[in-house]
Amino acid sequence: MRTLLQQSIERLLADAVTPDVLRAAEAGVWPADLWGKIEELGLPLAAVPEDLGGAGASWTDIFVVVRACGAAAAPAPLPEAILANSLLAAAGLEPPESGAIVFAAGTADAPLPEVPWGRHAKWLALHDTRTGRIALHALAEARIVLDNNVAGEPRDTITLAPGSLVADAATSAATDAVMLGGAMLRSAQMAGALGRLTEISAEYANERVQFGRPIGKFQAVQQQLAVLATQAAAAVAASEAAFLMATPNTEALTTASAKAVSGEAAGKGASIAHAVFGAIGFTHEHSLHFLTRRLWAWRAEYGSDAYWAEQLGRTIAARGDEGLWPLVTAAFAETKTDD
Amino acid sequence: MxxxxxxxxxxxxxxxxxxxxxxxxxxxxxxxxxxxxxxxxxxxxxxxxxxxxxxxxxxxxxxxxxxxxxxxxxxxxxxxxxxxxxxxxxxxxxxxxxxxxxxxxxxxxxxxxxxxxxxxxxxxxxFCIGMSEPGSGSDLASVRTKADRQTDGSWLLNGRKVWTTNADRCQAMIALVRTDPASERHAGLSQILVDLTLPGVMIRPIKDLSGHEHFNEVTFDDVRLGADALIGVEGDGWAQATSELAFERSGPERFLSAMTLFRCLVGAVGPAPDARQAVEIGRLVAWLISLRSMSISVTAQLASGQDPVWAASCVKDLGTGYEQETVEVAMRLIDSLPPGAQATTTRRVLAIVQSMAPSFSLRGGTREILRGILARGLGVR
Structure with a gap:
């Protein structure tokens, strides 16, 4: 399923996500055409079990979808929808058939800050921090205060309207399931964006001529590109491990590691890409910033690298020096096969 | 890639x-x-x-x-x-x-x-591996140690290898030598097995900056080797030697060299770290888990018959940098450790690992050479 998913999402995004679409999305236009195609392929329901109307894909399969969204800077909440629907399904709730769905943690009677793509979403999967239950809310009547992250992606404050509750149920999800799930998604998106940055930076280094030769001929540039590639590789491996271990729920140790490593890699990688592209890459006209600004935004969302490092540090310290290595190997023990 | x-x-x-x-x-x-x-x-x-x-x-x-x-x-x-x-x-x-x-x-x-x-x-x-020579470090293809085939099929070995780890404690060396005197660069090199007890082999340990004598200078003065000393195909030495690089560069020894220091540090910090200590330790854990994941990924590729040399070089570059970063983290935290036996041990271990750390990104191909390989893999040359 993984290969099939990867091919369909990459083809779809290659066709539908152009610089014009990205600029329009940043100006507040909902890419209805793109979202329609995403729904046609059933992608928002990919991780939902078949008996609840989904495709029953494993998180290992989903990884390639989320990574592709990051690589294309896709201006639509597909990663969010996949997680929101899987949270509902895990609680036995049937996900809505159509309409963008996103997720948040909080309570139904208080404003929910920084909800991704809130203004464009029809539905919200709310992990209630007071009751621990998962609820599906309709957003048609919700009060929405607009805001954006540094990449211009909608991050709105939502206050649910009375009577917005569609269904709710108890869940076995961890109390910080939204934080962990969001961190897992963002780490894979950063991995995708870093992979794409590596490709376009290498291409540009072979094209751009200075001192009479392509700048890629200079060892100083080669060494920088190599570092960018290693950081991208680290983000890919770290986030892939988190998805691999997320069966059925996000797994704390690998997810925290993935967000910490990908976040650090995002900082280093974006910096190198800008160094390679020089002044042209710093312009709004050039499309480099669609990736680098997203890397900065995603690095900060659902816990920065320092946030997750601190969580990990406390976990490890509590286990002591004898517990360190067993915890590392247990974080990534025998793999389950779920294909 | x-x-x-x-x-x-x-x-x-x-x-x-x-x-x-x-x-x-x-x-x-x-x-x-x-x-x-x-x-x-x-x-x-x-x-x-x-x-x-x-x-x-x-x-x-x-x-x-x-x-x-x-x-x-x-x-x-x-x-x-x-x-x-x-x-x-x-x-x-x-x-x-x-x-x-x-x-x-x-x-x-x-x-x-x-x-x-x-x-x-x-x-x-x-075994030890005879690669570097006094005039051939990163530029390995310039090796000059030569094995001349004699009329009876035996070999006469002359030259000098250096930085050979454990040569003084091994029975045998597999050396990369020039078997075609007229050849240049990668051509005309062969791998040859040298019994280090033979007459004409002189081994001189070289003390490193930490005081240890891991590596050696090995001189060959008319060392006579049997016809069976050649490994593989004459003239294919370069390809044979580089074909094992993925195994050499992606293993856990490329990110676990400073593990004892990390363990000591965790023990010395104690069960209730402050925020700074927790961030520093947690960051090392995050990279450790991720590097291990990369190494497992490369192992899986090798197991399925692939030859992921690029990915292996990636693991080595990141992993050795991680090992050296462990020293930096320990240095940043050393004054914050609660006094006691564990802090004292950590200081001693830090001094030892710090003295070894420069070699982490030299042995098995320097960081700069690896990054050149990585860039070429990206299509930049």
Whole structure:
């Protein structure tokens, strides 16, 4: 399923996500055409079990979808929808058939800050921090205060309207399931964006001529590109491990590691890409910033690298020096096969 | 190139083996101090290597008919990462097990396999690798040590190798030498097996900045080798030597060299770290888990018959940087450690690992050479 998913999402995004679409999305236009195609392929329901109307894909399969969204800077909440629907399904709730769905943690009677793509979403999967239950809310009547992250992606404050509750149920999800799930998604998106940055930076280094030769001929540039590639590789491996271990729920140790490593890699990688592209890459006209600004935004969302490092540090310290290595190997023990 | 990192899948069924190795190490290590563990895979103990051989943990991927165990690369991965995480003294057999045995299995004659592989698997025969020379460091293709074929088929070896780890404690060297005197660069090189007890071999240990004598200068003065000293095909030495690089560059020894220091640090910080300590330790854990994931991913590629040299170089560059960063983290936290025996031990271990750290990104191909390889893989040259 993984290969099939990867091919369909990459083809779809290659066709539908152009610089014009990205600029329009940043100006507040909902890419209805793109979202329609995403729904046609059933992608928002990919991780939902078949008996609840989904495709029953494993998180290992989903990884390639989320990574592709990051690589294309896709201006639509597909990663969010996949997680929101899987949270509902895990609680036995049937996900809505159509309409963008996103997720948040909080309570139904208080404003929910920084909800991704809130203004464009029809539905919200709310992990209630007071009751621990998962609820599906309709957003048609919700009060929405607009805001954006540094990449211009909608991050709105939502206050649910009375009577917005569609269904709710108890869940076995961890109390910080939204934080962990969001961190897992963002780490894979950063991995995708870093992979794409590596490709376009290498291409540009072979094209751009200075001192009479392509700048890629200079060892100083080669060494920088190599570092960018290693950081991208680290983000890919770290986030892939988190998805691999997320069966059925996000797994704390690998997810925290993935967000910490990908976040650090995002900082280093974006910096190198800008160094390679020089002044042209710093312009709004050039499309480099669609990736680098997203890397900065995603690095900060659902816990920065320092946030997750601190969580990990406390976990490890509590286990002591004898517990360190067993915890590392247990974080990534025998793999389950779920294909 | 990033595609070379497939899903990092460790197959099921390895945990009993891991538990066995841990139990063995727990029995062995109770009296083995942190200051010795700090040497990681530069710690030499022939008794320990023989004990591992007796347990069946050397030559894991070598066929049974040659004394090996027909095991998967994953079993080897698990055994080695457990040994390294514990700081066990593995250097005696390390090169023979990692490189020489697979090389002989792939390119050696039947007689060479019969002669050397069982002894390697038993932990009794140790190898070193003759690569660098006084005039050939990163530019390895410029080696000048030469083996001249004699009319009777034997070889006459002359030249000098340097930075040869453990040459003074190994029985044999596999050297990259020039067998075609008229050749240049990568052509005309061959791999040749040198019995280090032969007349004309002079081994001079070189003390490194930490005071240890791991590496050596080895001089060959008209050393006469039998016709059977050649490994593989004459003139194919460069291709043969580089074909094992993925194994050499992606293993857990590329990110676990400073593990003893990290463990000491965690112990010395104690169970209730402040925010700064927690962030620093947690960051090292995040990278450790991720590097391990990368290494498993490369192992999986190797197990399926791929040759992920690019990904392996990636692991080595990141991993050795991580090992060196462990020293930096320890240095940043050293004054914050609660006073006591663990803080004192951590200071001693830090001093040892700090003295070794510059070599982490030199041995097995320097960081700058690796990054050149990585850039070429991206299509930049």
């Amino acid at each position: 990033l595609d070379q990192f497939g899903p990092p899948v460790l197959p099921p069924g390895l945990e009993p083996l891991r538990a066995d190795v841990r139990a063995f190490l727990a029995d062995w290590g109770s009296a083995y101090p942190a200051e010795k563990r700090a040497l990681s895979w530069m710690g030499f103990d022939a008794d320990f290597s023989r004990a591992l051989g007796a347990k069946g943990w050397l030559g894991l991927s070598i066929p049974r008919e040659y004394g090996g165990h027909d095991a998967s690369p994953f079993e080897r991965f698990v055994v080695n990462e457990e040994l390294l995480a514990a700081g066990a003294p593995v250097t005696a057999h390390w090169i023979a097990d990692r490189q020489s045995a697979p090389l002989l299995l792939r390119h050696g004659t039947e007689a060479q396999k019969q002669r050397y592989l069982p002894a390697i698997c038993a932990g009794e025969m140790y």
